[in-house]
Amino acid sequence: MIISIASGKGGTGKTTVATNLAISLSQMDVTLLDCDVEEPNAHLFLRPQMELKETVTTPVPQIDEGKCTLCGKCSEICQFKAIVRIADTMLTFTDLCHSCGGCMEVCPSGAISETGRELGVIEKGVKNGLKFIHGRLRVGEAMSPPLIKKVRKMAESSGLTIIDAPPGTSCPVISAMKDTDFVILVTEPTPFGLNDLKLAAGAVKILGIPCGLIINRSDMGDDKVKGFATDEGIPILMEIPFDRKIAESYSRGELIVESIPEYRKKFIDLYDNIQSVVTAGEADL
Amino acid sequence: MKIAVTSQGKELDSQVDPRFGRAAYIIVVNSDNLEFQVIDNDANVNAMKGAGIQAAGNVVNSGAQVLLTGNCGPNAFKALQAGKVAVSNNASGTVREAVKAYLDGKLPHADDSNVEGHW
Numbered sequence: 206m207i208i209s210i211a212s213g214k215g216g217t218g219k220t221t222v223a224t225n226l227a228i229s230l231s232q233m234d235v236t237l238l239d240c241d242v243e244e245p246n247a248h249l250f251l252r253p254q255m256e257l258k259e260t261v262t263t264p265v266p267q268i269d270e271g272k273c274t275l276c277g278k279c280s281e282i283c284q285f286k287a288i289v290r291i292a293d294t295m296l297t298f299t300d301l302c303h304s305c306g307g308c309m310e311v312c313p314s315g316a317i318s319e320t321g322r323e324l325g326v327i328e329k330g331v332k333n334g335l336k337f338i339h340g341r342l343r344v345g346e347a348m349s350p351p352l353i354k355k356v357r358k359m360a361e362s363s364g365l366t367i368i369d370a371p372p373g374t375s376c377p378v379i380s381a382m383k384d385t386d387f388v389i390l391v392t393e394p395t396p397f398g399l400n401d402l403k404l405a406a407g408a409v410k411i412l413g414i415p416c417g418l419i420i421n422r423s424d425m426g427d428d429k430v431k432g433f434a435t436d437e438g439i440p441i442l443m444e445i446p447f448d449r450k451i452a453e454s455y456s457r458g459e460l461i462v463e464s465i466p467e468y469r470k471k472f473i474d475l476y477d478n479i480q481s482v483v484t485a486g487e488a489d490l
Numbered sequence: 491m492k493i494a495v496t497s498q499g500k501e502l503d504s505q506v507d508p509r510f511g512r513a514a515y516i517i518v519v520n521s522d523n524l525e526f527q528v529i530d531n532d533a534n535v536n537a538m539k540g541a542g543i544q545a546a547g548n549v550v551n552s553g554a555q556v557l558l559t560g561n562c563g564p565n566a567f568k569a570l571q572a573g574k575v576a577v578s579n580n581a582s583g584t585v586r587e588a589v590k591a592y593l594d595g596k597l598p599h600a601d602d603s604n605v606e607g608h609w
Contacts, residue, residue, distance in 0.1 A: 284538075285539050286540025287540070289544075289547055291546065291547055291550050291569050291572040292550055292572065292573045296543075296572050298540070298565050298568075300607075301539055301543075301565070
């Protein structure tokens with residue numbers, strides 16, 4: 206089973222939920238993927254022993270000017286202007302390339318070969334039996350979905366996979382949520398939290414994935430988030446109060462379940478709850 | 491010589507558009523007789539990406555030797571350079587005034603892009 210954790214708004218507690226849920230279940234076969242590759246931070250709380258680091262690239266075109274006939278077929282097919290003919294030269298803008306391979310496919314003279322653009326690095330580690338993988342996007346790289354997809358590919362398909370998604374509702378988030386079995390939406394009961402929750406819930410709906418809500422800092426703000434959840438039929442799975450002890454442990458880079466052990470049971474219950482929703486959904490099919 | 495100027499309208503007295511890739515129009519002016527042709531850049535205004543590169547291709551194909559605009563990013567600059575089109579940034583006022591300023595030597599050629607790429 207794959208559970209993704211998303212939010213719309215940033216800073217609502219995705220990583221807090223992801224890391225605490227993962228470590229609470231570490232007796233099982235669990236892999237935690239930090240797919241917020243633009244600024245991964247789950248490792249700061251988990252402090253895993255890193256065992257592997259590899260640089261990952263995405264294929265981009267390289268033109269052999271000797272073979273190129275300047276026919277321009279490659280630039281016609283490229284939707285991103287990553288390869289263009291200017292006067293009598295072919296130019297490539299590899300930062301814009303989405304690695305579709307179309308240019309190589311249509312080139313009649315075999316003048317285009319594949320080279321790589323560095324996306325970033327993937328690191329793999331372990332903490333108390335919990336497997337951990339995250340990606341770090343190369344500074345200056347504009348596209349994170351290819352790296353997110355590579356992080357996801359590195360996870361073994363057996364056992365439970367927990368994905369810490371990036372904030373927002375755009376392509377990186379979709380890459381992290383797509384084809385997961387359940388989405389946990391984490392929000393806070395503020396106007397900003399609600400606004401972005403609505404957007405995120407809309408995206409989850411389009412993807413057709415069952416979801417549930419965790420309200421963080423649940424005793425501040427107002428009741429509008431709960432109203433929205435009721436109207437949309439989104440179950441509230443857990444509420445985490447605005448507790449000084451939690452804030453202190455966060456500030457020290459500690460997990461809630463380490464400083465307040467009672468929370469371990471809450472996260473295990475959360476998983477059981479999700480599992481029953483997913484199993485019931487599968488039975489419906 | 492042919493001078494390309496990014497423009498908000500279709501006339502010599504239209505205001506210079508400070509954007510290059512997403513300029514409304516590109517006016518190519520013959521500096522000898524002030525005759526001009528208008529390139530409609532509409533297709534690039536809402537382009538997802540690569541607007542500057544496409545616009546640069548259009549400028550190169552127009553036969554212009556220099557481009558007068560407000561700002562030019564790195565991809566557009568690279569494409570214009572490949573097409574041997576010089577770039578002068580910080581053009582302002584009307585298209586006519588910009589051409590005059592250029593001919594008076596007040597708009598020097600840029601050595602590089604003057605703004606970052608934008609996504």
